[in-house]
Amino acid sequence: MDVDIGNALASVASPGVSRESLERLDEQVADAHERIEAGMADGEHGYEALNLPDRTDPDEIRRTVEPVADAEALVTVGIGGSALGAATITEALAAESDTEAISLDNVDPAWVSNHLERLPLENTAVNVVSRSGTTAETLANFLVVREAFEDAGVDWTERTIVTTGESGPLRDLSERHDLPSLSVPDGVPGRFSALSAVGMVAAAVCGHDLEALLSGAAAEAETLSGSLFDCPAYAYGATSYALDARGARMNAMVPYAESLETYSEWFAQLWAESLGKDDLGQTPLRALGATDQHSQLQLYRAGPRDKLVTFVTSEEGTDRSIPETDVEDLAYLGDATLGELLDAEFEATEASLAAAGRPNVRLELERVDEYELGGLLYGMEAACVLAGELYGVNTFEQPAVEWAKKATRGLLGGGEFEEADAVAEKSELRVER
Amino acid sequence: MDVDIGNALASVASPGVSRESLERLDEQVADAHERIEAGMADGEHGYEALNLPDRTDPDEIRRTVEPVADAEALVTVGIGGSALGAATITEALAAESDTEAISLDNVDPAWVSNHLERLPLENTAVNVVSRSGTTAETLANFLVVREAFEDAGVDWTERTIVTTGESGPLRDLSERHDLPSLSVPDGVPGRFSALSAVGMVAAAVCGHDLEALLSGAAAEAETLSGSLFDCPAYAYGATSYALDARGARMNAMVPYAESLETYSEWFAQLWAESLGKDDLGQTPLRALGATDQHSQLQLYRAGPRDKLVTFVTSEEGTDRSIPETDVEDLAYLGDATLGELLDAEFEATEASLAAAGRPNVRLELERVDEYELGGLLYGMEAACVLAGELYGVNTFEQPAVEWAKKATRGLLGGGEFEEADAVAEKSELRVER
Structure with missing residues (x-):
């Protein structure tokens, strides 16, 4: 550049x-x-992302995706930094790949259903990505995708790659079903993770040159x-x-x-x-x-x-x-x-x-x-x-998104959160047709 | 609303x-x-757009698109206000239509070629839209699309609808080839034209309810x-x-x-x-x-x-x-x-x-x-x-885009424009890898 x-x-x-x-x-x-x-030398949180060109192991990523390397379509189930790196790489290089790559990065029901009806599930790979393994949108979509595979008579455990942290519900699930999995590297925030497994699994499934990216x-x-x-x-x-x-x-x-x-x-x-x-x-x-x-x-x-x-x-x-x-x-x-x-x-x-x-x-x-x-x-x-x-800001944190996450969880009955109570107190000034 | x-x-x-x-x-x-x-009562430029719910004739639009009403795919060739209204309607209602609607609203060669290779041309409708009939991107893409139909042995004159002004190169062309055509209404700027033929041709080809839109x-x-x-x-x-x-x-x-x-x-x-x-x-x-x-x-x-x-x-x-x-x-x-x-x-x-x-x-x-x-x-x-x-601005004009249009035309040898000369005088401060 x-x-x-x-x-x-x-x-x-x-x-x-x-x-x-x-x-x-x-x-x-x-x-x-x-x-x-x-920060890079000490592997400090965030700065560690700038070490990825040396740290990411393309062989490990290729080995892990080997079971789905012939997929006709790839669905990345993730949101924000768990989806955008993969989507950026696969969109930029789409003309060079025979694999259609899409991201399920929203929970719009009509849109999710349209994708699942259209995709050749028996030959589709799923790449589910969440560091915490608890991201509501990602886990909800993954549960829906898994059911769609079951309904189509396709063994989802044969088609799914998991990229998550060292622990959490998604890690547990990948161990229980013996799924091929990779780790979100420590110290690398989602939006800085395109050049880790988070972005590179999709690149590998689509057959792109991981070494050249790095x-x-x-x-x-x-x-x-x-x-x-x-x-x-x-x-x-x-x-x-x-x-x-x-x-x-x-x-x-x-x-x-x-x-x-x-x-x-x-x-x-x-x-x-x-x-x-x-x-x-x-x-x-x-x-x-x-x-x-x-x-x-x-x-x-x-x-x-x-x-x-x-x-x-x-x-x-x-x-x-x-x-x-x-x-x-x-x-x-x-x-x-x-x-x-x-x-x-x-x-x-x-x-x-x-x-x-x-x-x-x-x-x-x-x-x-x-x-x-x-x-x-x-x-x-x-x-x-x-x-x-x-x-002079804290580049690697995003504290302002927590409020809405708690409110969402509270609204859906996933626990007591005062943020959810605040939703009911909305100020109104309506102008109606 | x-x-x-x-x-x-x-x-x-x-x-x-x-x-x-x-x-x-x-x-x-x-x-x-x-x-x-x-402004509405006098049909003044721009304000006239707010009269479209009364002025647009859905029957005329449906009659005009009749020859391509069974199309599997629809390509709108237009840019800016000549494309976005159609795309907004067809995207919003895509789940209700069997016709795939796309817009060729850019001149990126790889992207244009990919679309043309992928589309079932013998069953694709083309909707070419430019009020002046001289918009460089739209006319260039239309010439490319026309050639792709010819190369595929499909008579483009059987597949094309034209929406343009009362005169200009595109109007001449539609008359020479006896193409079904509609007029961009007077007094309606492109970005306010979604509810005229400019946006409604695509809606009609995709089988949407024009009367309900209006x-x-x-x-x-x-x-x-x-x-x-x-x-x-x-x-x-x-x-x-x-x-x-x-x-x-x-x-x-x-x-x-x-x-x-x-x-x-x-x-x-x-x-x-x-x-x-x-x-x-x-x-x-x-x-x-x-x-x-x-x-x-x-x-x-x-x-x-x-x-x-x-x-x-x-x-x-x-x-x-x-x-x-x-x-x-x-x-x-x-x-x-x-x-x-x-x-x-x-x-x-x-x-x-x-x-x-x-x-x-x-x-x-x-x-x-x-x-x-x-x-x-x-x-x-x-x-x-x-x-x-x-x-207190002039809502219906867009004078600041003219400079680049002239410079583009000059750079491509389409006439003498001082704007094109200014391009060569760019200030540089380069930092190279």
């Missing part, structure tokens, strides 16, 4: 960050890097250093932080590739859950080029000056010619390919924001393959860890 | 709006409603009146505006239904392109319940106090039991259904935001069907028009 922050400079954009400010900020980056390096990440890890000017990940994290401090309260992630749409969801979780605390944090926006030029660009270019736009581009890829036409006004299209049109749209959009003084940053991949994707995921994780240090 | 703004009141949330402030704002709502009514919208239209306390759409538009003015610079649209995920994209375009101008406008965020509780909730509850969260709920729907389990810690799940779990998650999340003083609003549908969906789309359009009046 290369990064170009030229259009985030104060000489181009407002808000923008001056070269001098970046140099002063670089002293904080050096300090933050020391803390990050120490070596791409390792190459990015090698750039971590005491200066943002030498490390693309830190350049991105520091620039995002500096822009937020200057008014860019939002960060729109805009890949120019359909295959990276799920990557934007993954990024949105990483950024929101890691940095959104203590009344701080830059809000991630998800958009897609070229589509959202016809939806969000008006706002990004002419709305409030409160956004950084991050583009992700890929140099190489499949292309397709645009056929010639006898319509004179459209003749210029017939001289181009769809890829050239997409590239021109990207360059035009980037320049249109710069011309309006709106800050933007470019993340450049050579292509969308395992190696580059591993680098992108690792790079964004390192950028996020650095940003967390600069904000 | 019913609206509950109780959790946006200053007595609950910060930012929040006091009952007294709402009553003062209601005087502006009364004035804005007069302007909206006059009568649901008409019921919402009947509520338009001089007070936000009598009109759900205005209650929503006015509350969003008031919250933005008090610091909620973002508006997260969070349906608790997978089938409404595309609706959030449609809303994001409506809100961003209509209100994002003159350095004003509230930025739409897209999220999904319950999934994003494990991704965005931490930020919404504990990050900066700069967001309004809008929930969309549905009272009735398909349900599915959660099987019982012998795992004690999970026994409470086995007494519930997936629908009850989803409802509990919604109530818990809503209450968790209120308990943290974060403003939120509830949009309530009885179910996700044609009638309720028509009401939701119309209601959000009316809310947006009201908000535009309160901001």
Whole structure:
């Protein structure tokens, strides 16, 4: 991953960050890097995620998924960080796999039922992922999936891989039924676990190159250093932080590739859950080029000056010619390919924001393959860890989601929780049709 | 659509709006409603969109799509407002249709090719939509689709419906090949056109009840009146505006239904392109319940106090039991259904935001069907028009997207444009791996 922050400079954009400010900020980056390096060396909670390129064992993952390696379809049953890493990898690389990968990451009953009716269960693999083994949505969906296999006369124990912590209900269950299983590594929060078994089981079932994912990440890890000017990940994290401090309260992630749409969801979780605390944090926006030029660009270019736009581009890829036409006004299209049109749209959009003084940053991949994707995921994780240090927040916790978990459990009769009582006290001001 | 703004009141949330402030704002709502009514009566540009429930002719649309009414798959070739209305309707109601509906709303070559290889072209309908008939992405994709039909030996003229303006290249082409065609109505901007032929052709091909879509919208239209306390759409538009003015610079649209995920994209375009101008406008965020509780909730509850969260709920729907389990810690799940779990998650999340003083609003549908969906789309359009009046912006234009269109055309050799020259002058500050 290369990064170009030229259009985030104060000489181009407002808000923008001056070269001098970046140099002063670089002293904080050096300090933050020391803390990050120490955390990695000591395997501290969270920082340990940045060691995954060395720690993850691709052979163990491939051995474990061997019983379902020929699956036509793969269902990852998980939510949040237990699903998004797997989905990001399998979506980005879907064109290279014959296995259809989906995530059951919601408990919408109609949607769950539609998936289960459609899937060839006798040839479907199930990848159930929950560190605690108690996540309500995941366990409910797993119970439903298990029943669907039983109803179809398929032995679910032959089709299921479990990824969970060292103990808990899901660990017990996997031992009772002797299921192939892997461990969520200690010290790695869900949203930082794409490059562990949590994300790599799906990649393995879909036949992707696990070593290339890890070596791409390792190459990015090698750039971590005491200066943002030498490390693309830190350049991105520091620039995002500096822009937020200057008014860019939002960060729109805009890949120019359909295959990276799920990557934007993954990024949105990483950024929101890691940095959104203590009344701080830059809000991630998800958009897609070229589509959202016809939806969000008006706002990004002419709305409030409160956004950084991050583009992700890929140099190489499949292309397709645009056929010639006898319509004179459209003749210029017939001289181009769809890829050239997409590239021109990207360059035009980037320049249109710069011309309006709106800050933007470019993340450049050579292509969308395992190696580059591993680098992108690792790079964004390192950028996020650095940003967390600069904000001074606890990057690796998510305490604000506990309240709703307790209330949900209480509402369903799973124990006494005062949070559930508060639900009944809702303030109302209704306007009805 | 019913609206509950109780959790946006200053007595609950910060930012929040006091009952007294709402009553003062209601005087502006009364004035804005007069302007909206006059615009509708005179068929003024933009306001005309609010007349669509009366103006759209479902019989004409059904007659026009008759040649492809038995299609197995439908491809809408369009982008932005020419695609999102159709996609919102067909996604929301997908469970009721045997026709698979997709949108080619991007020019990513690998993605376009994958779709074309996968589709049963001999039984696929094409719905090409562009008011001007010159939209680069749409026309390029249409040329590619046409070639794919020819290569497959399928007569594309038998499979294609055109929706365009009264003149332009696409109108000429439809006349030359005698294609079934419909007109984009005058005075209706793309993002307000879901309830015209632009959105309804796809609904008709998929066999949905066009009259119910329009009568649901008409019921919402009947509520338009001089007070936000009598009109759900205005209650929503006015509350969003008031919250933005008090610091909620973002508006997260969070349906608790997978089938409404595309609706959030449609809303994001409506809100961003209509209100994002003159350095004003509230930025739409897209999220999904319950999934994003494990991704965005931490930020919404504990990050900066700069967001309004809008929930969309549905009272009735398909349900599915959660099987019982012998795992004690999970026994409470086995007494519930997936629908009850989803409802509990919604109530818990809503209450968790209120308990943290974060403003939120509830949009309530009885179910996700044609009638309720028509009401939701119309209601959000009316809310947006009201908000535009309160901001004092030109709701129906999108001037900021022109720059990039010209630059794109120039870069591809489609004429001389100074915008294209500016692309070459990009400011760079590269950090490389």
